[in-house]
């Protein structure tokens with residue numbers, strides 16, 4: 001039976017950054033529901049809260065208030081160890097400054113979330129090889145991040161985010177370092193996973209080539225999400 005539970009549900013998110021005497025309200029009552037097999041694109045002016053929202057949805061930042069439900073659990077209520085485990089299984093994240101491990105080669109980076117989750121080395125590496133081939137990097141699997149170009153590192157980060165077959169992919173300008181042809185290839189891969197594995201995709205982007213793939217385009221303004229359509 002088809003799963004109709006939202007892939008991600010955020011309710012009434014508030015985030016206030018407190019820096020000495022200065023308070024910045026970055027999220028002021030943001031709600032968001034992301035359905036399986038959907039593609040949501042978020043745009044918005046600088047400082048409107050897009051990165052903050054993405055970090056909160058990814059469970060990388062605990063909001064001042066509100067909830068983020070993924071895979072039946074509220075990320076904001078899990079303790080750090082449990083949250084890390086839950087994130088690794090359910091949420092793929094591609095941030096602008098990628099989070100590759102500098103000492104591991106591309107293959108080991110992609111396999112890392114699977115290895116941390118207890119998967120056998122052979123299976124984890126098979127999955128890594130497959131994903132690296134899908135992003136056009138079969139011949140770079142033994143390179144460490146420092147030996148990769150910006151665009152190659154970005155593709156390794158995408159492969160890493162997809163390794164555990166997450167139900168949600170959250171990505172901040174995931175193709176910012178790629179040329180048009182490679183952007184198209186990566187977007188095709190994501191769209192394919194969206195259809196085949198019901199992956200829910202949320203991209204923060206200024207790139208029309210990326211935004212055009214979305215079935216829902218939202219605009220963030222002053223810490224809130226509006227329906228842009």
Ligand SMILES: Nc1ncnc2c1ncn2[C@@H]1O[C@H](COP(=O)(O)OP(=O)(O)OP(=O)(O)O)[C@@H](O)[C@H]1O
Pocket residue numbers: 017018019024025026044045046047048049050051052053
């Ligand atoms: N760690 C922090 N401490 C204090 N204020 C912060 C912090 N991070 C972000 N802010 C502030 O919160 C607001 C929202 O920032 P955020 O980075 O989420 O916006 P954004 O929409 O992603 O912007 P951009 O498009 O420029 O990346 C901004 O006013 C910013 O200055």
